[in-house]
Amino acid sequence: MKTHLFASLCLAALAAANLTGQAQAAQPGQFTMTATDYGFVGPEQVPSGLTAVEVLNQGAEVHHAQLVRLAPGKTPADFAAAMKADPEHPPTWVSFVGGPNAVVPGDRATALMELQPGQHLVLCLVPNKAGVAHVALGMAKPFLVTQTAATHLVEPKPDVVITARDFQFVLSTPITAGSHTIQLVNEGSQAHEVVLVKLAPAAKAKDFIAAFEPGADGPPPGRPLGGIVGIERGTRGIFTAMFDPGPYALICFFPDTKTGAPHFAQGMTWEFDVH
Ligand SMILES: [Cu+2]
Structure with missing residues (x-):
């Protein structure tokens, strides 16, 4: 969610992640990454194709699951070295391929993403109270997407x-109360994300954002309900969400x-009320 994504401690994070993961392969079409403070547990191998990617937050802080794909020939160690050399900029051979966005402790969120074969990492870019991105604290886990002939999933038709x-979000239709299947389409020139937030009464998007600034005190005035983490231009992802009446915000932290x-x-927030 936050900007310190390319912190310099990735190397240690990747080493730690390798020790915790059991060698296991996911079935086609679905897998879960379990987030803790600070790490991910999940499959080592995932079949390619349309996949429901779930994040289950078993930590005490907000977490998401940002998937990135490395260019052919690049390794997780190369990624860690590149981040250490230039913490501010991702290497050009990394693609942001989405995943489920932030949820609070105990919650889960799912994003439907098209996964292509190749070496991947799952990262959490949400900062802690000191402003350090979780990726620098251990939340970087390698996994491999393997070539698969077909996936049984059919992309659902979004209603929003x-x-x-x-830098803006444009909605195809106002969001009403109830459950919705929502597609994020990136028509920008760079990667974008959407965090869906149920705001506290009278709170604004900026109040929620401020709660994640370094040194901020107290809980954020709102509850993140998932969404889609960073995706490259020209790509898309789908998530579902249940809307009760009240104020909401869409926020891009990318x-x-x-x-x-x-x-x-740069203005990439959108506030709306569900009636
Ligand atoms: Cu954006």
Whole structure:
């Protein structure tokens, strides 16, 4: 969710992640990454194709599951070394391929993503109270997406489409009370994400954002309900959410390619009321 994504301690994080994961392969179409403070437990191998990616938060802090794909020939060690050399910028050979966005402790969220074969990592980019991204504290786990002939999943038809542009969200239709299947489509020039937040009464998106700034005190005035973590331009993902009446916000925390400033600082938030 936050901007310190490419912190320099990835190397240690990756080494720790390798020790905790059991060698296991997921069935086609679905897998879960369990998030703790600070690590991921999940499959070592995942079949390619349309996949429901779940994050289960068993930690005490907010977590998400950002999937990234490395270019052919690149390894998790290469990624860690690149982050150490330049913590502010992701290497150009990394693709952001989505995943389920942030949930509070005890919650889970799912994102339907099209996975392509290759070496991947799952990262948590949410910062702790000191402003250190969880990825630098151990939340980076390698996994391999293997070539698979077919997946049994059929992409559901969304009833709401959120289009991400530089730098705004555009909704295809107002969101009403009840359950919705929501597609995020990135039509911008850089990667974007959407965090869905149920705001506390009278709270604004900026109040929720401020609670994740370094040194912020107290719980955020709102509850993150998932969404889609960073996806490259021209790509998409689907999530479902249940809407009770009240105020909500969509927020993009993804850092600008050039400046590193989070997209919300360039206006990439959207507030709405569900009636
Ligand atoms: Cu964005």
